[in-house]
Amino acid sequence: MRQALAILLAALVLLASSDLAWSQEEILTWSVQPAALDVSAGGRALARVRIENTSAREADDIELVWVGPEGFSLDPAPASVAVLAPFASTAVEITVAATSSAPQGEVRGSLEAIYTYCIDDLCYQIVAPVVLTLRVAPSTGPTAGVPVDVGTLANGEIEVPGRVPWSAVALGAVVLLLGVPGLLWRRTRHLPALVALLVIAGGVALGFGVSLDQHKQAQAVGAVLCTSCVGIETVQTLSPRLSAAQAAAVERLTTPVELLVFYAPWCRSCPYAEELVALVAAHNGLVRYRLVNAEVERDLAAQHGVTRAGRTVVPAIVHLGTGKVLFGAEDLGHRLVSLLQEAS
């Protein structure tokens, strides 16, 4: 038993001290509701910015600031979000105020989201653009109506509904069911205390893990299949290259091509697929693409057949014209160029 506990302790110390040398990257995704915000000159309108942490890192001090154009501001300034736990989401209300001289018609507003995240002692400050479409009407006197139901969400508050999954509730019930007999039944001198201690420790660990959204992290890891992670193919770590013949084939394309590149933030071969598509697009302006986080946009993944038996598979490249899907990163350059040639 001592050996077993020593192994467990060593494993926990190892886990607690482990880290990954991540490069600086955006870990939050943003969406603004409504997609187009109606506001009259001299008036105000409310919108809701939904923020989702797609990483296992904690995001800190999240602030939204107005960048432009002139004639608009965030008034009052939205409250900052002090902490957004890994894989958690939240929403922030913003009030866009338009001056009487604000440009009218459809205006593209720009905000900047500023936040930090740390890997041990190394912290990064990220400045990410957030775009907002404004439909500015002439002044109508009183403030224009509020076009979005912001519900009861307070600035920066974690959304409570749906945070506690039924599986964790079930496990908590098991812990309780075991804990009560464990505390009361004293047929042996030390064992009941040990069992009770374990049950309490397990319950606390489970509860704390759920409060950190680690159950969602577990689900996210399981829900998306990374082809290089379970040994379906080898990890592609080198930057992709096109041969002269492949580059020439891409340059000869004469019809527009639209591609969707599905990835997961933790997938180790996905950067290869992303870079490859960017490389192809750089060779021919008719090739356009969009990166899609498969963890966030699961419906889109299902809609485009990036799933197999219900599991989203990454990396995956969808050719929107033909609907064909390329999975994985192995030999992807050859497969992608062949697909583009067939489709043109």
Add this chain to the structure above:
Amino acid sequence: MRITTGRRAVQGMGVVLGLFGVTGIGMTHILFPGLHCYACPWAITVCPVGLVQNLVIFGTVPFFWVGAMIVYGVVAARGFCGWFCPFGTLNDLLSFRRVRIRSSLSYGKFVILLGTLVGAWALTDTVFCKLCPAASLEASLPYLFLGVAKVNGPFLIHMATLGATLLGMVLIARFWCRYLCPMGAILALFNRVSLLHLEWNGAECTGCETCIDACPMGIDPRQEHDGHNCIKCGACTESCVPNSLRLRCGLRKAP
């Protein structure tokens, strides 16, 4: 009802839970109390061994994982190997040769567990998953037929580990569970305190040793029923004529 009949029913439930994704239910938050690959197209639960490697890579302190493992450990510990794990069930079905266990080799599963964690930390990769025979069977092969996997180097490595493990299972009952399973190693940490446990009454024992012959793990259940190799399957209790070995659920009697 004989224990074996009940155990087969529970093992069947383990397989059903493992493949419940055929109903269209997506991935849940539940960690599977056994070795079952979350990459299996029909899995709805997360493999604890696969997950903990990812958590090591992410640098996450795995509170949820530890909590779940403690719960499973307190409930049945390695009883999940004997009663629920689908890969354990496969081991069970291929248990033709019930030879005695090599005790020193049985620590191999702890070495594999540590190697799995260290490998994930040092190589920032889910190394064990790429060798795991359960992943070979439950992910590599299905995805080959679903058009995602190809016959390439990683696939052949998977098939090699699967083939070797199957051969080991045929030659030695519960070969994987005895010597190599990291999930079994995690659950084994709780084997002395789990509510599901074996009791042996020495006063009633006639010393016939039929329990040793019956044990698929090749241990002496009279002496080692609290050790890390007992999977609490109850085979020994069925073979015990004087009924000195019993499978119990609850806190243990005072020694």
